[in-house]
Amino acid sequence: MPEPDYETLHPCFAWVRDHLAKVAPPRQLPGRQHIDPVDLRSILNLINLAEILRDTGRLRFRFRLVGTTQTMVAGREITGKFVEDAVLPEICDRILGNMRETVERRAPVYDRFPMPHPGRNFIDTERIYFPLASDGEIVDMLLILNGYPSNPEFMPRAGLFSASPQDPAPTSR
Numbered sequence: 001m002p003e004p005d006y007e008t009l010h011p012c013f014a015w016v017r018d019h020l021a022k023v024a025p026p027r028q029l030p031g032r033q034h035i036d037p038v039d040l041r042s043i044l045n046l047i048n049l050a051e052i053l054r055d056t057g058r059l060r061f062r063f064r065l066v067g068t069t070q071t072m073v074a075g076r077e078i079t080g081k082f083v084e085d086a087v088l089p090e091i092c093d094r095i096l097g098n099m100r101e102t103v104e105r106r107a108p109v110y111d112r113f114p115m116p117h118p119g120r121n122f123i124d125t126e127r128i129y130f131p132l133a134s135d136g137e138i139v140d141m142l143l144i145l146n147g148y149p150s151n152p153e154f155m156p157r158a159g160l161f162s163a164s165p166q167d168p169a170p171t172s173r
Contacts, residue, residue, distance in 0.1 A: 028136030
């Protein structure tokens with residue numbers, strides 16, 4: 001799968017990519033311990049964190065944090081749920097495939113599809129799954145940045161992300 005086309009996406013996607021590269025140890029993946037939520041304050045509402053459990057040779061993914069905008073748009077709370085219990089069955093394999101690919105490639109994966117929650121498939125969503133590794137090598141968490149290309153009112157103002165990744169993301173819209 002090719003790299004996400006950051007040039008065509010909302011600028012917050014490239015900003016997160018650059019920020020994660022900045023906080024990562026040299027030649028390693030960043031871990032959750034390298035991320036200060038204050039630095040991501042303008043997009044926390046769009047972020048999900050999924051922990052990876054390695055259970056008898058298979059990977060399982062559980063949502064540990066779900067952004068407030070994601071919860072509001074989904075129309076339900078999925079924090080603490082495994083992917084299989086959180087999304088519609090018809091899109092579950094696609095999401096799990098994206099997550100596994102992120103783990104295996106140790107690189108971001110982009111996808112775009114209708115909101116995978118009951119009665120919400122009219123909402124266009126896109127996301128990038130970013131790998132996190134507490135030891136710098138083995139992916140143990142995913143940072144998922146969600147976007148809504150058909151609903152710009154859910155996204156922060158694009159101009160906020162013209163700053164370099166050394167600067168924290170601004171707080172206002």
